[in-house]
Amino acid sequence: MILSIVGIAIIGGLIGLDRTAVGQFMISQPIVAGPMMGWVLGDMTAGLIIGATLELIWILDVPVGTFVPADSTISAVSATSIAALGNPGGAPLSVIGMCLLLTTAMTLATMKADGLIRQWNSRIVEGVEGVQGQQIRMRLTRAHLSGLVVFFLKSSVLYLIFVPTGIAALKIFHYMPENVHRAMSLFVKFLPLLGVALMVRRLSIKIIDLFMLSGFVTAAVMGQMFHAPASVVVLLTLAVGWFGARYREQG
Amino acid sequence: MSKDNKEIGTIDLLRVFARGLLIQASWSFERMQSLGFAYAIEPVLRKLYPVQAEYESRLKLHMGYFNTQPYLASFILGAVVRLEQDRALGIKTDADVQGLKSSLMAPLGALGDSFFWGSFKPLVAVTAAALVMTGSWWAPLLFLVLYNIGHLGLRVSVLFRGYETGGDAVDLMARYRFTSWARLFKVTSLAVLGGLLGMMPLWRTEFRNEGAMPGIIEALAGMMIVLVLVEILRRGGSPVKVMLGLAAVCLVLAYGGVI
Numbered sequence: 341m342i343l344s345i346v347g348i349a350i351i352g353g354l355i356g357l358d359r360t361a362v363g364q365f366m367i368s369q370p371i372v373a374g375p376m377m378g379w380v381l382g383d384m385t386a387g388l389i390i391g392a393t394l395e396l397i398w399i400l401d402v403p404v405g406t407f408v409p410a411d412s413t414i415s416a417v418s419a420t421s422i423a424a425l426g427n428p429g430g431a432p433l434s435v436i437g438m439c440l441l442l443t444t445a446m447t448l449a450t451m452k453a454d455g456l457i458r459q460w461n462s463r464i465v466e467g468v469e470g471v472q473g474q475q476i477r478m479r480l481t482r483a484h485l486s487g488l489v490v491f492f493l494k495s496s497v498l499y500l501i502f503v504p505t506g507i508a509a510l511k512i513f514h515y516m517p518e519n520v521h522r523a524m525s526l527f528v529k530f531l532p533l534l535g536v537a538l539m540v541r542r543l544s545i546k547i548i549d550l551f552m553l554s555g556f557v558t559a560a561v562m563g564q565m566f567h568a569p570a571s572v573v574v575l576l577t578l579a580v581g582w583f584g585a586r587y588r589e590q591g
Numbered sequence: 592m593s594k595d596n597k598e599i600g601t602i603d604l605l606r607v608f609a610r611g612l613l614i615q616a617s618w619s620f621e622r623m624q625s626l627g628f629a630y631a632i633e634p635v636l637r638k639l640y641p642v643q644a645e646y647e648s649r650l651k652l653h654m655g656y657f658n659t660q661p662y663l664a665s666f667i668l669g670a671v672v673r674l675e676q677d678r679a680l681g682i683k684t685d686a687d688v689q690g691l692k693s694s695l696m697a698p699l700g701a702l703g704d705s706f707f708w709g710s711f712k713p714l715v716a717v718t719a720a721a722l723v724m725t726g727s728w729w730a731p732l733l734f735l736v737l738y739n740i741g742h743l744g745l746r747v748s749v750l751f752r753g754y755e756t757g758g759d760a761v762d763l764m765a766r767y768r769f770t771s772w773a774r775l776f777k778v779t780s781l782a783v784l785g786g787l788l789g790m791m792p793l794w795r796t797e798f799r800n801e802g803a804m805p806g807i808i809e810a811l812a813g814m815m816i817v818l819v820l821v822e823i824l825r826r827g828g829s830p831v832k833v834m835l836g837l838a839a840v841c842l843v844l845a846y847g848g849v850i
Binding site for chain 2: 402405538
């Protein structure tokens with residue numbers, strides 16, 4: 341267990357670099373990081389559900405200017421790790437719900453930690469400015485790349501705190517009454533709806549958007565009446581939105 | 592110094608591109624991407640300014656405050672490489688270089704945030720999420736491939752465009768049409784979100800309520816819940832507060848014997 345947690349801290353720390361410091365290739369997005377960690381720990385299903393749910397919830401919480409959004413990577417990796425390590429052999433839906441609920445407690449801590457790291461990094465800049473002569477190139481490179489270590493350590497330390505604490509919380513959860521487990525199973529089913537609501541809230545000024553309705557009708561008709569495969573239905577809704585928008589632009 | 596030594600080739604630009612991937616490695620509140628910008632452009636400065644004192648002063652100049660959207664920073668990097676090259680040849684001045692950086696970073700920051708974070712990423716992510724919710728385990732891979740083809744392609748392309756045009760923002764806007772693509776992606780995302788709700792009865796087996804209610808009623812119930820949640824969010828609910836509220840509602844329903 342201890343080795344697994346250390347492994348999570350290392351892998352999670354490396355994944356977290358993608359979030360700000362390296363490239364932004366989106367490996368750190370919950371929809372990728374969750375399933376990846378689930379696959380590593382042997383519970384891909386938990387990773388997929390946690391990843392997709394947190395992706396929908398946090399996708400439009402974006403870093404603009406000095407605003408540092410909640411670290412959804414840490415939430416996804418921690419929740420998946422807690423679910424997989426706390427329930428070897430596959431976490432039931434109630435456990436996945438509990439793990440997702442635990443991420444609400446992590447949000448504020450990740451934002452605070454990110455703020456502290458970025459304050460610390462200001463010292464790095466000041467350290468290079470005073471350097472003169474041949475040393476400057478090496479000092480600039482060393483100082484700049486030391487930021488990678490700082491970002492890595494931030495994530496790793498948080499995993500070393502969150503994952504064992506979460507596993508302990510999950511042990512308590514296992515002793516809770518059946519009603520609490522049923523509530524958590526239902527909670528998971530509500531969360532993708534919350535994710536959709538958050539996206540609609542940010543993407544549209546209307547509560548009932550025409551394009552959302554057209555996607556809804558297309559999916560309901562094609563999926564439920566004509567029993568088209570789900571991936572085909574997703575493609576059809578994409579096409580409806582795409583061509584509808586182009587038609588509106590031209591009109 | 593001969594003019595030949597001040598030639599900037601594709602390899603030089605690709606080196607700047609590769610270093611530009613780390614532009615936020617030491618991101619700070621005070622100077623933001625300042626060290627990252629200097630780090631990315633350093634190999635070009637070394638090539639253009641062989642005299643140590645001049646190289647040092649140029650490098651320090653680029654350690655000043657800088658912040659923009661990290662992908663579109665490539666355009667500014669390309670443009671600054673061009674202007675530094677012209678400056679080394681005596682065509683441009685310090686003011687031109689500094690003026691370009693400070694005039695482009697804020698508008699490109701806003702443009703990049705709106706396009707990449709606000710429309711392109713949500714569209715690819717919501718499509719992948721819809722596929723995951725309906726049982727496709729490979730959707731995260733599709734997300735990574737689609738997103739990075741678009742993102743890396745644009746990032747390389749705008750770097751070279753920035754170099755070729757010397758930072759012509761009007762050309763950038765006309766060529767890439769970021770704002771109209773952003774509108775298209777946002778609207779398409781909304782259609783996929785609607786589709787995700789319309790497919791509720793086809794969601795992963797873990798989410799299904801087999802036989803509890805007809806499929807279309809389940810989808811309509813999902814839509815109603817979303818509309819209520821949108822209204823709550825419009826009245827100032829944060830994601831965390833609403834999550835906690837939903838957990839409380841679920842507990843009430845469980846203890847009330849409804850589920």
